[in-house]
Each structure stands twice: as structure tokens, then as C-alpha cells.
Amino acid sequence: FDDNFCDKDKVLCHGNFEIDNTIKHILYDVNPPEGFNLRRDVYMRFAIMLAKAKTNYVKNKYRLILPPWNNMYHWRSSTKASKPLPWRHFFDVTALQSFAPVVEFDEYLENTKSDYVQVDHLYVLQNFENPFENGVFEEKYKVMGNCVYNVSNDKIKVKEVICVKFQGKISKLWELIASNPKDTSVMFAHGEIPLHDSYGDALYWACRKSMVFSEPLVEAATKYMTDKLKCFVKMCTSYISIHWRRQDFARSRSKDVPSVTGTAKQIDDIVRNTNLDLNEVFIATDADQSELILLKTELKNLGYVVYYYTPTADEIQRYKDGGIAIIEQIICSHAATFIGTHESTFTYRIQEERELLGFLTYTTFNRFCPDKGECEQPSVWKFVE
Numbered sequence: 001f002d003d004n005f006c007d008k009d010k011v012l013c014h015g016n017f018e019i020d021n022t023i024k025h026i027l028y029d030v031n032p033p034e035g036f037n038l039r040r041d042v043y044m045r046f047a048i049m050l051a052k053a054k055t056n057y058v059k060n061k062y063r064l065i066l067p068p069w070n071n072m073y074h075w076r077s078s079t080k081a082s083k084p085l086p087w088r089h090f091f092d093v094t095a096l097q098s099f100a101p102v103v104e105f106d107e108y109l110e111n112t113k114s115d116y117v118q119v120d121h122l123y124v125l126q127n128f129e130n131p132f133e134n135g136v137f138e139e140k141y142k143v144m145g146n147c148v149y150n151v152s153n154d155k156i157k158v159k160e161v162i163c164v165k166f167q168g169k170i171s172k173l174w175e176l177i178a179s180n181p182k183d184t185s186v187m188f189a190h191g192e193i194p195l196h197d198s199y200g201d202a203l204y205w206a207c208r209k210s211m212v213f214s215e216p217l218v219e220a221a222t223k224y225m226t227d228k229l230k231c232f233v234k235m236c237t238s239y240i241s242i243h244w245r246r247q248d249f250a251r252s253r254s255k256d257v258p259s260v261t262g263t264a265k266q267i268d269d270i271v272r273n274t275n276l277d278l279n280e281v282f283i284a285t286d287a288d289q290s291e292l293i294l295l296k297t298e299l300k301n302l303g304y305v306v307y308y309y310t311p312t313a314d315e316i317q318r319y320k321d322g323g324i325a326i327i328e329q330i331i332c333s334h335a336a337t338f339i340g341t342h343e344s345t346f347t348y349r350i351q352e353e354r355e356l357l358g359f360l361t362y363t364t365f366n367r368f369c370p371d372k373g374e375c376e377q378p379s380v381w382k383f384v385e
């Protein structure tokens with residue numbers, strides 16, 4: 001942890017942070033169309049910001065209230081949750097708390113015996129029109145004044161909404177917080193706008209490591225791996241896994257994704273080129289059934305046995321769409337080799353999980369290429385301790 005943080009960012013050492021000992025709260029919200037796996041990254045930015053604060057002048061003063069998971073655009077099953085899901089549905093919250101001071105939204109309400117969270121200032125973050133003014137990217141923000149914003153969570157009440165143009169690293173938000181030092185709860189809308197303080201360093205990985213999946217999801221994935229894929233160890237040699245992102249990717253990013261035949265061929269090429277002695281493929285995908293069956297047929301014709309996770313009605317009810325996606329990610333994470341989809345955050349999270357498990361680079365950082373044209377391989381983000 002960076003103990004000099006306070007000295008570098010003088011704002012943390014000024015302000016009136018030390019006047020009272022009340023625990024203060026930070027909340028955030030993300031642009032509604034963003035999916036689950038980008039949201040996981042946004043969480044990390046805030047969690048790291050708070051974890052750093054634990055070691056400096058704002059020591060133990062701030063807690064992050066976790067935003068409940070509303071139904072997401074990508075969650076299609078008929079059993080949509082009737083109310084937002086807490087983080088414990090997906091993650092081991094005690095593990096999250098081992099890294100950063102976080103609290104579930106419903107637990108906050110319960111502990112404070114309140115019906116809602118009172119937010120003193122909601123800062124609606126907005127991008128600058130030109131991030132490279134005068135040819136340079138400068139960290140900065142500009143308070144634009146009061147504005148209107150609809151908070152999707154009806155259990156949040158806001159006293160004042162302020163729009164702020166913002167660009168830069170997340171810790172710069174402390175400056176905004178310091179501008180109203182009496183506030184006890186502050187919220188940021190468009191939490192995806194601030195960048196990581198530093199991406200891929202030891203603190204990043206410590207945070208990532210704390211994002212342990214909830215026990216029921218791990219159990220379901222483990223059961224599938226042992227029962228179906230006959231794998232009893234954490235690094236399986238019996239199957240190759242793929243994340244085959246379709247839907248909007250297949251429609252609007254055709255220059256980055258392969259055809260069905262191209263997909264089957266690339267899987268076969270990787271198995272042969274890396275001398276993997278296996279003939280089982282696990283597919284994680286958001287593809288329609290019809291397209292999935294086409295891929296299955298192509299792979300069968302090449303001699304592969306194809307697996308994908310088909311939850312029962314009861315499992316859909318229990319885990320929900322978001323949980324099922326995580327079960328698939330866990331199964332992909334343990335495979336002998338993995339091939340992902342270019343620029344999909346769903347794929348990135350699997351790659352990170354494989355880094356934490358200790359797989360060799362060449363088994364993890366592979367992507368599907370278009371049938372024709374250029375194909376740059378994914379950036380390699382190595383686990384750092």
C-alpha cells in the first residue's frame with residue numbers, strides 16, 4: 001500500500017477530514033447499458049480508492065456501499081429477479097471486506113434502521129468533449145453546477161445534484177469529496193468514467209483476488225467439472241474452454257469475430273499446435289441455440305465432444321442469469337487452454353481468474369480471430385504479488 005499517498009495528493013491532508021469521527025459513505029452508479037463484467041472493474045476502482053484511504057489520513061473514515069445488482073439488459077431468462085440482487089449472491093462479501101471497507105446496501109439500511117440512504121451530494125460525472133485539449137490528456141475536473149439526474153435506486157434520496165466534467169484517475173475524486181467536507185454520504189453517477197489509479201499492479205491484483213465467487217456458484221461449477229468433465233484438480237488437462245461472445249459482437253464487430261466454421265477451425269488449430277491430447281470442448285456463450293448447434297455440429301465433425309452448461313429450471317431460479325454466467329466463467333477458468341473473444345470484459349475476467357490460478361500465459365491469452373484480416377493477440381496482464 002502506498003503510504004505516501006497523503007503527501008502526494010495534498011488534498012487528503014487538508015480539508016476538514018479530521019474534524020469528526022463519523023463513518024462516511026461513498027456510493028456509485030454505472031451507466032445503465034454496461035454489463036456485469038465492466039461493472040466488476042468499476043467496483044475495483046472504487047474498492048482500491050477506499051483501500052488506499054485505509055492507510056492514510058482518511059483512515060477508516062469511509063465505507064463503500066455496494067450498489068445492488070438491478071436486472072441487466074443482458075439477463076434474458078424468464079426468471080428475472082423481482083428485486084435487485086445483493087453482492088453476496090455473486091461474491092463472498094467477507095473476502096471483499098478483507099481488501100476494502102465495503103458494506104451491502106441492505107445491510108447498511110438494516111444496521112442504521114433506515115428506509116433509505118440519504119446522500120448529501122450526488123456528483124454526476126461526465127466526459128470532457130475533448131479529452132486531449134492542446135494535444136495532451138490532463139487529469140482535471142470542472143464543476144458545472146446543479147443538474148438533474150434520475151437515480152434508479154428508489155432507496156437513495158439525494159439532497160443536491162452537481163454535474164462535473166471529469167477525466168483522470170479515481171483518487172482525484174477525493175478532491176471533489178473534500179470540497180464539501182461536512183458531507184457524510186457522497187455518490188458518484190457514471191462511476192465508469194474515472195480510471196484505475198494503476199492497472200495491473202500488486203494492489204490491483206490484491207483487489208482482484210479478493211473477488212472470490214460465492215460458495216453456491218463455486219460448488220455448482222465444481223460439480224459440473226467433476227461430474228461431466230472428470231476434472232478433480234484446479235488445473236484441468238481434460239478440456240479446452242472457449243468464450244464465444246456473439247449477439248451484439250457478432251452483429252456489429254464482424255471484423256473481430258469469426259464465422260461458425262472459422263471458430264471450429266481455430267479451436268482445432270490450437271489443440272493441434274499446442275499438442276494438447278484432448279478432445280473435449282467447453283463452450284461458454286451468449287449465442288442463440290441455433291448458432292450453438294451449428295458450432296457443436298462442426299466440432300463433432302472434427303472429432304470433439306462438446307459441453308456447455310445447461311441449467312435446469314431450478315438452477316436458473318437459484319443462480320439467476322448472472323450466476324449462471326459466473327458458473328460458466330469458473331469452468332472456463334480451469335481448462336487446459338482457453339480462447340476468448342476480442343475486447344470482451346467477460347473474457348478478460350476469465351483471463352484474470354486463470355492468472356490467479358497460475359496457468360501458463362500461452363494457455364490463457366488467446367482470442368478468436370476473424371476469418372480474414374488482421375488479428376492482434378490479447379494484451380498479457382500478468383499476476384503481480
Ligand SMILES: C[C@@H]1O[C@H](OP(=O)(O)OP(=O)(O)OC[C@H]2O[C@@H](n3cnc4c(=O)[nH]c(N)nc43)[C@H](O)[C@@H]2O)[C@@H](O)[C@H](O)[C@@H]1O
Pocket residue numbers: 033034035036037038039074075243244245248284285286321322324325328343344345346347
Ligand atoms: C460492447 C459492450 O460489450 C459488453 O459485453 P462484454 O464486455 O462481453 O461483457 P459483459 O459486460 O459482461 O456483458 C455481456 C453479458 O452478456 C452475457 N454473456 C456474454 N457471454 C456469455 C456467456 O458466455 N455465457 C453466459 N451465460 N452469458 C454471457 C452475460 O450476461 C454478460 O454479463 C457489454 O456489457 C456492453 O453492453 C456492450 O455491449
